[in-house]
Amino acid sequence: xxxxxxxxxxxxxxxxxxxxxxxxxxxxxxxxxxxxxxxxxxxxxxxxxxxxxxxxxxxxxxxxxxxxxxxxxxxxxxxxxxxxxxxxxxxxxxxxxxxxxxxxxxxxxxxxxxxxxxxxxxxxxxxxxxxxxxxxxxxxxxxxxxxxxxxxxxxxxxxxxxxxxxxxxxxxxxxxxxxxxxxxxxxxxxxxxxxxxxxxxxxxxxxxxxxxxxxxxxxxxxxxxxxxxxx
Numbered sequence: 001x002x003x004x005x006x007x008x009x010x011x012x013x014x015x016x017x018x019x020x021x022x023x024x025x026x027x028x029x030x031x032x033x034x035x036x037x038x039x040x041x042x043x044x045x046x047x048x049x050x051x052x053x054x055x056x057x058x059x060x061x062x063x064x065x066x067x068x069x070x071x072x073x074x075x076x077x078x079x080x081x082x083x084x085x086x087x088x089x090x091x092x093x094x095x096x097x098x099x100x101x102x103x104x105x106x107x108x109x110x111x112x113x114x115x116x117x118x119x120x121x122x123x124x125x126x127x128x129x130x131x132x133x134x135x136x137x138x139x140x141x142x143x144x145x146x147x148x149x150x151x152x153x154x155x156x157x158x159x160x161x162x163x164x165x166x167x168x169x170x171x172x173x174x175x176x177x178x179x180x181x182x183x184x185x186x187x188x189x190x191x192x193x194x195x196x197x198x199x200x201x202x203x204x205x206x207x208x209x210x211x212x213x214x215x216x217x218x219x220x221x222x223x224x225x226x227x228x229x230x231x
Contacts, residue, residue: 002154006164014203015158018166019151021142025054026117026172032058033115040111041066045073047107051118056098061115068093069102069113078104117172126177129189132216132224136191138179139167139206143198152200166205173208184213190224191216 006014029052033039040046048069052061068090072078077086081101085091094102100118142148143165155163169175169183182188183206195204195218207215207229214226 002158005160006162012160014162014164015155015160016164016166017151017155018168019148020168020170021174022168022170023054023172023174026119027170029054029056029058030115030117030172033061038109039113040109041069041113042111043070044111044113045104046109046111046113048102048104048113049116050102050113051100051116053098053100053118060097064093064097065099065113068097068099072102073104119172122176126181128181128185129178131189132182132191133193134176134178135180135182135206135216136193136195138175139204140196142175143195143201148198152198156200162202163200164203164205165201168207168209170209180208182213183208183216184210186212188213190226191218194218194223 002015002017004016004018005012006016033052043066050061050065050069071090072080072086075086079102080086080090080094080099082095085094143152151165155165169180173180182190197204202220204218205215206217207213211229214228216224216226218224
């Protein structure tokens with residue numbers, strides 16, 4: 001079944017399916033390493049910010065990372081990365097754990113360790129587009145991927161004349177930066193092109209999970225329009 005029926009004046013006029021273009025591995029790792037209270041290890045001076053590859057294993061991080069950070073602290077080393085480290089052995093240990101980088105700075109919480117997930121370059125930054133056309137091109141391709149067949153199937157089975165897809169782009173999205181940027185910028189530029197939607201989708205909604213930016217909506221009658229997010 002689709003997620004919602006849209007009702008106007010007591011009558012259903014559309015079916016709505018909600019989905020997300022999410023990097024599932026990064027989201028799951030983020031929840032595992034950042035869920036719960038601040039991570040404090042008494043054997044460490046702390047203040048470490050550790051960037052992990054999405055393929056890192058949370059259990060191994062929890063069990064093996066403190067020894068690695070303690071070794072760095074004992075050597076007076078406050079930074080390690082994929083191409084910089086005090087010894088080859090420590091760099092290999094970091095690589096096996098999926099550590100992209102680790103940096104230590106001053107902290108008010110002795111023993112503290114914080115985590116972030118490293119994103120591919122194309123998702124972490126890039127050129128700032130003058131229009132939202134990059135988003136339009138990306139979403140047209142994304143909707144044609146086999147992974148979307150379940151969402152599309154729910155909409156077509158609804159039997160509704162209007163079939164709306166609401167797409168959320170979370171912080172760990174699979175969309176490239178130039179597609180995400182118009183949705184997170186204040187008054188981000190709307191696309192100038194109509195999206196190439198599969199027949200199962202007649203109307204498209206899109207927004208990011210950040211507080212900034214607007215909700216973009218495309219319909220056959222009005223084209224692209226924006227709505228402000230509820231504060």
